[in-house]
Structures are given as structure tokens and as C-alpha cells.
Amino acid sequence: MIFTSDNWAGVHPKIFTAMEAANKGLQGAYGADGTSAKAGALFDEIFERKVKVFFVTTGGAANGLALSALVPPFGAVLCHEVSHVQMDEAGLPELYTGGAKLLPMAGAGGKMTVAAIDEVMRVYGTPMVHHVQPRALSLTQATEYGTAYTADEIGALAEAARGHGLRVHMDGARFSNAVARLGCKPADITWRAGVDVLSFGATKNGAMAAEAVVFFDETLAHEFEWRQKRAGHLWSKARFLAAQWVGFLEDDLWLDLARMANGQARKLADGLKALPSVTIEQDVDINEVFVAMDDALATHLRAAGGAFYDWVYPGDLWQGRLRRLVTSYATSDKEIEDFIAVASKL
Amino acid sequence: MIFTSDNWAGVHPKIFTAMEAANKGLQGAYGADGTSAKAGALFDEIFERKVKVFFVTTGGAANGLALSALVPPFGAVLCHEVSHVQMDEAGLPELYTGGAKLLPMAGAGGKMTVAAIDEVMRVYGTPMVHHVQPRALSLTQATEYGTAYTADEIGALAEAARGHGLRVHMDGARFSNAVARLGCKPADITWRAGVDVLSFGATKNGAMAAEAVVFFDETLAHEFEWRQKRAGHLWSKARFLAAQWVGFLEDDLWLDLARMANGQARKLADGLKALPSVTIEQDVDINEVFVAMDDALATHLRAAGGAFYDWVYPGDLWQGRLRRLVTSYATSDKEIEDFIAVASKL
């Protein structure tokens, strides 16, 4: 009954197999190998266009490096107040951008709004010397509240951003889950909707440690390899990073895994919402369920072996009762059923 | 009828005279001179204790360097959303701290509140590896809305900060005006109230370019000289920076000038509040008057030679009608009277 995080799951066997397949003989280092080439081609394919892709091992690295390509040190990035770049990377974007400022905004369900963007730009948008200069908007798909933007929502935000002279970055740590939920093409919610750079995460969806920085506007990738290198994020045995992507993307494994994870969250939410002492607080679009739950029930569940985190976000609407439950491709029906059963007994 | 900013005023003659007095022969560089020693002693005197003081030329430098002594690169600083460090220094604190994050909060009248501090610390206050680590609170005295904290207010904020393990920095770009307004001792609203480091500004109150970083807790000043030096803020002919402080502090010139500036703002506010089309939007504690004023009146005043800025802060309560009017020691009664007279004619 572990619902702590999707990063508690292991590596999917198919991905492991792909890594083993790459372990053949001597091969060129730093990406000059066949597996890296193959992974690159798979990205072109699933995004229906030529893209420029760089592989790293953490979502933080992907986000920070991507943003460093978009904003100068005296620049700023608009983001949601609960976004990972703002809350969960211990200042990583600031390190990699050389000190750019994040300008957080509120928004229901973890989603940014055009109105909030306009308000930040009203305050910071003039090119006066005293202000940091906003140059990018970073949106998270799926969001940190487990909701997914529709393609139209992203298009509207990107259009607003562009109207203010901002480039658009998407933090896609759970991009797979969003695509699975929306049933769309990856292109529909990225470059076709106005996204310039995507941090595409595989780690939370079955890989070992595999994140990709995907540039749709290749001019932004200028000299990016030095940014990657000087951050210590260029692997010598790069084939093993690329191999994870091969295993992940081939035969739509990534979508299968995301659908499984999403489906288990749906089941979990359906079971929980029937309980009088639990309320589902956000749309369950992906593999996360945000609920309000009393301490008594939380304690009861934990005593029975349930594991999940109390969740803390700005705006204490829930008076300490917010809990996050995350499923993964490895979550079994039994775990969910047992959890609901235990909860029902209180 | 210039009410743009107090930094449009020149250098007060007594300060100029002090600089000339320092221009005698060869003297030790980088602070090894008699004027620097004298200025240091004056700081000890007005703060009623031994302090460790460093002189720089801009408020930005003073704030950024002070904060760099309080927080690590993975640290964070709590501040008001309209504070200078957040809004008006083009990312300077981020540069000097090596990328620490500013965590802005709202608060009426430009003032921080204990509740808002507690809320930020509820979200960011746990020592978990994912979060930036808040280590300092930066409050502005007088505030960016022209209000002054009382000693009790500062004491309460500092106590809350300390309870959360935060050091306390005060941005005192208009510290003089606050002291003049409160009629208190400088110590009362700084170290006695729990402030660890003060950025004390003289520039806006009659100096040429003179800001001081005043450490009350000298342990925090450890190796500060290297921070100052590597930022290019250590003057070789340091005596001319110190001399400004001698002129400023001797015979309470700083308080006289602040009282003059404050008094003129009071007169201006009193005249304006009588007008039906103007409302005074903030307490006029110091030398700034924030008013809501229609475009018609603003245009009329400007056509007649009035100068002041439209003001943009987060939260557009005034729908573009907020204007800031600033007086200085050099503001004449006639300017104020003329301004009111012109305004009255519309």
C-alpha cells in the first residue's frame, strides 16, 4: 500500500533489457554511439519533426539547463507557485541560469492562467533597468496537483507568453501521464501549441534515471552542450542513458506504463471518494490523487502499512489535511483494494 | 515641481564640505585612513555599541552583499513582494548570494506580517533536501510604500524570524526618514529589536553615493571584505566614501535632512488630500506620498511642469491610477504650493 511517489518503483524490465542490449563491446563515448543515434531518431518520430535532444538523469537538471538556454542571468522565468522549479529543486534553476529570478504565480489546480501572466508582466514586463527581465514561461504538464492542461489551455498560455516576448518551457516530469490522459499526440501539447523546449521525464514512469531536454526551436540549443557538460550532466557512457529512452519509447511502452499508472490512480480515487471522511481535492487526471483526510484516518492507514505523504503547498486551504497519493505502473489492484478496505474500516 | 525621486536631489553642501576636508594629501587606500576611522567611530556612537561597518555606493550593493553574508547559495530570503531586493535590483541579490531564492510575501502598506512569515515557513521551513533553505528575513524600513514600522512591529517580525531560525536584515535605504518619523534611537529599531545587519542609506538623503552595511552581530561579517572586494565595491580612495558619512552623521545632519524631507511630504499630502480627485493611499510616514489620481489630473499636472511617476506594484488595486510623489531635503515650500495650486485648478 505504497503511494508515496512513482519514483519508488523500480525500472521496468523492458527498459532494463534495452540497457543490457546496449552493453555490447566498446562504443564511442559522449553520445557517439548507435544507441544514442537510435534514441534521437525515436524522438523525431514521436514528435513528428526533427528535434534536438539532450539526455540527463534528473528532472532538476533537465529543467535548470533548459531554462539556462532561455534566460540571461538578469532574466526571469514565470512559473506556478507550486511548480517543481520553484519549490522542489533547492535553487537549481538559479544556479544554472546564473541567478535568474523565478516569478511565481497562483492558479487553481496547479495551472497557470493568462490573467496571472498578464499581471506579472504588468509589474515586471517593462524593459527598465531596475527589473529582472522576464524571458520565459515554465509550465508543468501534468501539473504538480496532478491535473493536465488541455492542448487549448497550453496554446492559450503559450500565445500569451509569446505576446509578452517570453519563450515557453514545459516541465514534463509526468509528460507521459498527461499524453496518456489526453489521448493526444505529443506534438499537440508541445510545439504545435507553442512550446519551445520540453523537459521530458522517463524516470517517474519506469526508467532508471532518464530525462530529456527536447528543443523544438533548435536555435535555442546553441552551445547547449557546454551548459550540459559544465554541469556534470554529460555521461561518458551515454549509450546507457539513451538506451533507457529506446526501451521507453519503443512500442509505446511509455504510454502503456502511463496508462497503467493513471488507471490505478483513477481506481484509488474512485474508492476513496466513497468514504465520508475523504474528499478528492483535485481532478485526478494522471497518477496522483490529492485528498483531504483527517489525521485519524491517516494514522489508521499508516498503522496498517499505508504509505503516503502529507502535502504542503502555499495557501493552507486544508488546514494540514492535504495528502498526496501517487500510483505507478507497478501499483497493483490489490494494494488499492487493501488500502480502500482499511480506510473503510475506520 | 519635481517629485520623481529623492535621488534627483544633489549633494548637501555640508557633505560636500566633508568630502573636500578629506582631500588633504596622500592617505592610505582601501580604508586605512583617518576619515574612515572617524566614520566608523560615528557609527559606533549613533548605534550606541560597537558595530562593524562597510561602505559601498549603492543600496543594491549594500543589500546584496549583506544578504550574501546571511544565506548560502541554496538558501532563501523572505521579503516583501514590493521590496527593492525583489523588484528593483535586476537580480542583484541572486548574483551576490550565488543564486539564493527570494521568497516574496504580500502585506498591507508594504509591511511584512508574522502570519505571512509563518505561512512561508510552513511551506519552505522544513530542512528537506528539495527545498531552498530560508535563512534570512529582509525587511525594509521605511517600506516601499512610504510607511514606517514601529519598533514593536520590527521586534515582533524579528522574533518570529528568529523562531524560525532566520537572521534579520533591514534594507534602510530610507532609514533616516524612518528614524526621524519615529523619533526613536537608531538602536531601537535595529539591534535592540533583533536586526542583525542593516543596509543604511545616505544617498537618498543628501549624500552623493554612500550606503553602509552595518553588522551588529560581528560574527556575520566574517570574510565580508572579500565579498565586497570581489564585487568591485571596495574603493581605493575610500576616504571619500567615508567622508560622506562623516558629513552626514555629524551634528545630526542626517536627521535634519530627513525631517525636512518628511515634513515636505506631509505638506504635500495635506494639500492633496483636500482635492476631490485625489486620495492618499498609504500612511505618509516619511517622504513619499502614494496617491490615486486620474489620468486627467496627472496629465494636467505634468503639462504644468509637475513631475512624478506612475507606480506599478503587484495587485492592481488602483487600475493604473497609482502615482508616487517623493520629496527630499531640497524640496521647497513653493514647489509644493504651486503643485497644489495647479492641481486645484482642474
Added chain:
Amino acid sequence: MIFTSDNWAGVHPKIFTAMEAANKGLQGAYGADGTSAKAGALFDEIFERKVKVFFVTTGGAANGLALSALVPPFGAVLCHEVSHVQMDEAGLPELYTGGAKLLPMAGAGGKMTVAAIDEVMRVYGTPMVHHVQPRALSLTQATEYGTAYTADEIGALAEAARGHGLRVHMDGARFSNAVARLGCKPADITWRAGVDVLSFGATKNGAMAAEAVVFFDETLAHEFEWRQKRAGHLWSKARFLAAQWVGFLEDDLWLDLARMANGQARKLADGLKALPSVTIEQDVDINEVFVAMDDALATHLRAAGGAFYDWVYPGDLWQGRLRRLVTSYATSDKEIEDFIAVASKL
């Protein structure tokens, strides 16, 4: 006949097996798992004391993060002019230290000397405000010229460093090869010899991507987890990084692999030195052979399928004739014999 680099080799099967063994069910993220605990215990064991260890994936990250724990942003690090931190990390130490300066020195065979340390400290060692402040010495074991310091040599350098108030960092990207060569205990050439922090590399010796920052003086590791995190070098599925170390360290696999690699280099060197047109330019202590070789021979070898790099280091003693040949645990006798045979035919 690939002698380009040891990082062209794949992952040793035993290490792969250890990673697979870690792929069991859900486990705590960010190091809260059994494999991470086991790896930590292995470090304690091989270093014969309690150490504090952090796992990252590149040698650059290990070095940069280690140095950031030793020097302030206004600090400096003494290093060899051919060291990786100086030449091959695209400015990574500067990024992670917040701008500290590297002070390179020359030295035969890639080794630092006490005399050179003394000379740098003569110039930079005074605590005056104008200078960066040297706080650490970084030495490379084995060196970038394929030589290994003896325990006595390290002890002498560390003693000199300590006499100047410097902490000692060891870049051990090929630490295994040095230990295998010297037949010593790991402790003998690290903490017993005065080393404070070791970057211990497994990647070049059979791992996938596994480097460890090993603190012998645990006080230096204070808040290191935030440095690691904000650089994007904290894996969520940390067990797979730790597992590489388990496979690497258990049953002395690391020493076996290093001995194999070293031995092959020895054979290669022995074969080459018999050739009139080749001279061995450095002691072949580990798995690297630096030779001077004419272009004609190099071209001939490459035409026959030989692969190795022309090498460029400061001081062009070889007029463009320096070549580096690297073996690994995966280098076969046949490759070496074929290479010598081809070379002999010219």
C-alpha cells in the same frame, strides 16, 4: 584495436547483475533504500573507517561538488595544469564553487610538487583582500599522465598543503588503477596520507556511471546534500547508483578490473617500446600509455583500424607527436598483439 578511452568499454556483467538485484519492488527514494545503505557500509569497510559518501554519475560532478564544500566563492584551488578540473570540465568547478579560481601549476609526469605549491602560496597565500584565497589543493590519483603518486608523495603534498592552510581533495577518476598499481590500502593514499575528500570513480573501471564523493573529515560534508540536490545530482532511484558500487566493491571486483586494465597497458607499452619510431613518454603506472609517435605511424595504425587520440597538453614538448593509448578491463590480448604487429610492419 581501440585505445581511445576506458570509458568506451561497457558495464561489467557483475555490476549489471548488482543493478538488476536492486530492481526489486518499491523502495525509498533519494537514498532511503537498502542498497544505498549497503554501499555505504562497503565504503566504510574498504577505507577502514567511517566515511560520509555521496553518489553522483560523473567525475565532473564529483570534483566540482567536492571542491564547493572546501572553498568559498572568493577562494582558490591549487591544481596541476593538466588536471581534469582545470582542462576537461568546461568550467564546472567554477560553476559549483560560485566562481572560485583554479591556480594551475606545472609538474613533471602530471604530478604536483611541494616547490610549486610553495611558489603559488608565496604569490597568493597572503590573506589580503585583493587576492582570491587558496583553501584547497586538488591532486589527481592516478595523474592525467598515467602516473601514480606513492603514498609518501601524497603525504608530502598534503603536509605542505596543510601547512599553508589548505584542505586536500583527490580526484580519483582512476583511483582503482592507482591502488592496484601501488598494492596499497585505499586508506594509505587517502586519509592516512592527509586527504580530506576523495572523488572516487568507478565509471572508467567498469561501472555505468558511478562516482562517489567520499568525505573523510565529515564536518566538511555539512549541508552537502543541498549542494548535490541543487546541481541536479541527487537521483530519486538512488538504489541503482548505489548498486553499481555494491557490484564494483564486492569481492574486490574493482581491484581485479583495475589490475586487468593496468596489465594490458603494461603489455601494450612493452610491445611499443621495442619499436624504433615510438618512445614511451611517461611511466606506465596504470592503464594509460603516453607515447611520442610520428604521424606516419599513427596514420598507418589508424588505417588498419587502430583508434587512439592525439593528445594536447600545455608545453608542446612533442611537437604534435604525443598520443594517448588507454586500455580497460575489456582490452583483449589480441587487440594489443594486433596493434603491435601492425605497428611493426611500418
Added chain:
Amino acid sequence: MIFTSDNWAGVHPKIFTAMEAANKGLQGAYGADGTSAKAGALFDEIFERKVKVFFVTTGGAANGLALSALVPPFGAVLCHEVSHVQMDEAGLPELYTGGAKLLPMAGAGGKMTVAAIDEVMRVYGTPMVHHVQPRALSLTQATEYGTAYTADEIGALAEAARGHGLRVHMDGARFSNAVARLGCKPADITWRAGVDVLSFGATKNGAMAAEAVVFFDETLAHEFEWRQKRAGHLWSKARFLAAQWVGFLEDDLWLDLARMANGQARKLADGLKALPSVTIEQDVDINEVFVAMDDALATHLRAAGGAFYDWVYPGDLWQGRLRRLVTSYATSDKEIEDFIAVASKL
């Protein structure tokens, strides 16, 4: 008998007068004033072309900000091993460039050589991902050994730099003295010789604290104002910084003062070279005299009131006997004569 540094001198009266002249009424802040415009025009005039100039108060700031406009954070700057940027700014260039590396080289008389540039570029000049990317050469005119490059020497260095794809920065902390020495036009040793950006210093030559970043290639000044601002180097009362330049440049005061300082050094050197126990170690092109002198004589001179610094540079050719003596516009004949007389008596 003070020969410590030219920055021990005060402010020349004409410069003080210019500052007082700027102290008239309210004027626009941050450079929007008549004095700033006038100073800008003077720069255009003395450089015989339109230039883009920014005023700061320290040479460190000028150099660091200039370099930050030339190189990316993963870039590098070629400089002399005794240059101020390398030795005397406590890591400032690293801070402002975001961590770029300085690549120092040796060279007689403090001068860089084309051969040394070529050698550094042989090592670091390939656009491979592992290396920092050299993008600029920084030369010092006059040098840190008190010698002056001829226009031809600068032209040759700049041509070599450009051939390697490097931009050219000149640290002109004592630019005045070099121009006075060479009897050339400022343009001859800057843009006409291939210099892109000049840090022009007035502080050491009679100003209070006035340094200028002069862009000859204006495209390099793109967004420079944000770099200046976020470093805390944009004065609000900018007219007083500009005024120093007006006083300095008008009526060729700068050249008069430089000639006076240079002439006094010449006299000092001529007197000293007659002494058997003193040798002049560098060409005395400007206002600095580097001599080798025994401790006995140094002690004797200091006991009699002589003041000068023992000097420490890389390469201890003088076994601790190197001393630097600096004159300024304020150095009197009598001081020199007394000094020689005292020295002669030992």
C-alpha cells in the same frame, strides 16, 4: 616619501570643481542628466568616433563587467599571469562572468606575446565540449610591470586574438599614463589597433572613483545596463560620476596629470639607478618603478619615512628583493630628492 600607490593621492582640484559644478538643483537620475551627456560626448571626441560608455567606480567592476559582455559562463579569457584580473580582484571576473575561466600566461615585462597566445589556443582552442571556450583576450595597458605596449604590439596581439576568434579587452587602469608615454592618440592603441572594449581608469590619475567601460563595438554593449545594474554599479546620482570624467578629460587634464606622474617616476628611476645597491628591473614607461633592492636598504628607507611595497609576482627572480615604487601627479620633486638622498647615505 610615499611611493606606495597612485591611489593614495587625493582628488585633483579641477575634478573636484567639476563635481561641484554638477551639484546644481534636481536632475534626472541614472544618467538622464546633462553632465552624463557631456561626459559621453567627451569620450566620442577623444576617441575620434562614436563610442558607448558606462561609468563605474572601480577598475575591478569595469574589468569584470566588460568581460561578462564578451564571454559566456563556460568561456575563458586569456590574460597575463600578473594581470589585475588574474591576481588582484579576488575572483571578480569569475563572479561577473558567471564562472568563466581565466587562462594566464607568462611574458616578460608584463606583456603578453603572440607565441603565448598561440600556445594557450593550441591547448584550449578546439571547440570540444570538455574545454572552456576562450572568447576574449584581456591585455593591460600600461602593464602591471609599468611598461607600455606600443600601438604595433597591441595591433599584433589583437590580430592574433582575432585570428583565434577572440574579442579584445584592454584593462586601462593606467591608460592615461600609457597614452602620455607613447604620445599617441587614444584611438591608436585601442580601436584602431583592434581593441573591442576598454576599461579606462581615472581613479589612479586624479579622480575620486571613476572608471569607464568603453565599447568600440557597440553590439557588445547589448543589455549591458542590466549587467551594470545587477552588480550594484549603476549610480542614481550618476552626474557625480560623469562629472569626474568631465573634469578629467576637459582641457587634457588627464594627459597633464599622467605626464606629471610619469615624469616623477622617470626622475625617481634616474636617481635610483645611480645607486650601486639598486637595479631597475623593468622599463619605466609610466609612473611605476620596479627595482631590486636589498632588505637593508629597504629598511633604512622605511625608517627614514619612505613608503613603498615589497612586490610579489609569479617567478621569484629577485629572491624577495623586488619593490614597487609608484608616483602620482601629486608626487613632489622634494619627495624624490629626499628619497634618493636617504638611499645614498647607506
